[in-house]
Amino acid sequence: MSDPILSIRGLRKTYGTGVDALKSVDLDIRRGEIFALLGPNGAGKTTLINIVCGIVTPSSGEVLVDGRNWQSNYRYARERIGLVPQELTTEAFESVWNTVSFSRGLFGRPRNNAYIEDILKRLSLFDKCNSEMRFLSGGMKRRAMIAKALSHEPAILFLDEPTAGVDVELRRDMWDLVRKLRADGTTIILTTHYIEEAEEMADRVGVISKGELIAVDEKHDLMAKMGKKTLDIVLAEPLASVPPELSEWNVELGDNGHQLTYQFDSHAERTGIASLMRRLSDLGITYKDLSTHQSSLEEIFVELVHGGSK
Amino acid sequence: MNGHGIAAIYRFEMARWKRTLWQSLITPVITTALYFVVFGSALGSRMSTMDGVSFAAFIVPGLTLLSVFMQSIFNASFGIYFPKFTGTIYELLSAPISSFEAVLAYVGAAVTKSVILALVTIATATIFVPVHINHPIAMILFLVGISAGFCLFGFAIGVWAQNFEQLQIIPMLIITPLTFLGGAFYSVKALHDPFRTITLFNPIVHVISGFRWSFYSVADVPVWSSVLVTLAIIAGCMAVIAWMFRTGYRLKQ
Ligand SMILES: Nc1ncnc2c1ncn2[C@@H]1O[C@H](COP(=O)(O)OP(=O)(O)OP(=O)(O)O)[C@@H](O)[C@H]1O
């Protein structure tokens, strides 16, 4: 694996109010990946992003952008980072075009109208380029903020809840855009409350809860590792109760006695399925159908967050 | 050096000024012009001369500066306070721009506005009052220096302020009285002690005196003292702003 584009080391933040928003977070972001940061409200996602972007000062810890400290090489680091903040805050009276051009200049890039035209077109905003920001809808504003963040051609893009308040169609467009950006080599770190968004887009997922990163893994590995599989057995004849002979499998009876459910770990050496099926036939219990299903990222997430709080 | 960044902020601030030209240029010019009309045409003939200068002409530099103080503080404080208020400051804080460059851009734009305002005000005054400028280069240098000092002061207020009231309170409560008591309408020499000595502790006395000297070659305090006080205001405010940026005071959590 090549060097990480972003290294976060022992990052802590205690706000002036005494809130411990981050408790020693370590995280490496790989070049060119899409990393999704998941966590409930107040977990510390925005705090983490704001520290990396220079908006919040950490209590301790360090961030390396391409191996360089982000404070002593702040110009180097910040030229490479674009941020779409969670809150929609824009200059109300400026036109879309001027706002985006302003951002490009602010980040030290010479004027390049062709490039700005291109991002506005890619974000379907070009026909609005002369409108004042205050006349845009929420979704348009969000896209204008993305255009601002992309205006200086950053290598790393932070999207703090990019699809909050965005309709379904636009969300699909946003996902497509993010994938295209990744294809062009941009590293993307996004936070979201929508598990399906992480599931759909991310290469890796980090779960943060109460200021601690409680899991970081490839999305598929995380699902496989944490993933419980469930075997559903649809019975031919309903049962009144779970026969005591099945107690060692911890099966549950549902659907008015028509279905047995067995949860197992798909990675364990013995899943227990074969012996369960044998025992069922010994008992003369017949079944019409069998199906397995794997827990989604959402179920994993809920378990992680609640498991961590116990 | 992020020259594009400085230029972007400067242009942005000037564009904001042009959008609100009525409020930021025309209104203050009209307000000041009213003083010239009242004192110059209506009352002036009944007032005695000050230091050999007609009263109407005498008050032009001081009143022009009063307007420059107010607009400098207002423009510079608003320029940085408003992004703090709306949250758009995130972009400045995350940009590859040093605090020195940011201050240069914000304060540079505010100084430009103040200098334009002063020149338009003085030009308007000539319609009603016989104004003459004996030392035009010194006048411009004083004007730029004084504007820079008060714009830096305004910038610091903008960083410090946590609501709109705090933004207004210092110009209204401190600068206006100090200007009225600082010889905008009279020569400090005309005062008797101890008021005269007390008045000399008011930095605005020195600032107005130097500026007025560049018009009529008459001054309440030596010109070098006016230069020193102007430079001291600039240096003092720069030190405060440097400290604010270094510690992140009211800008960063
Ligand atoms: N400026 C601040 N001052 C004091 N405490 C803050 C500040 N910003 C955030 N916090 C606190 O820090 C904790 C983490 O907040 P943060 O905004 O990072 O959470 P988040 O994961 O982004 O949440 P959300 O999903 O709601 O956006 C919270 O307890 C919050 O109350």
Ligand SMILES: [Mg+2]
């Ligand atoms: Mg957040």
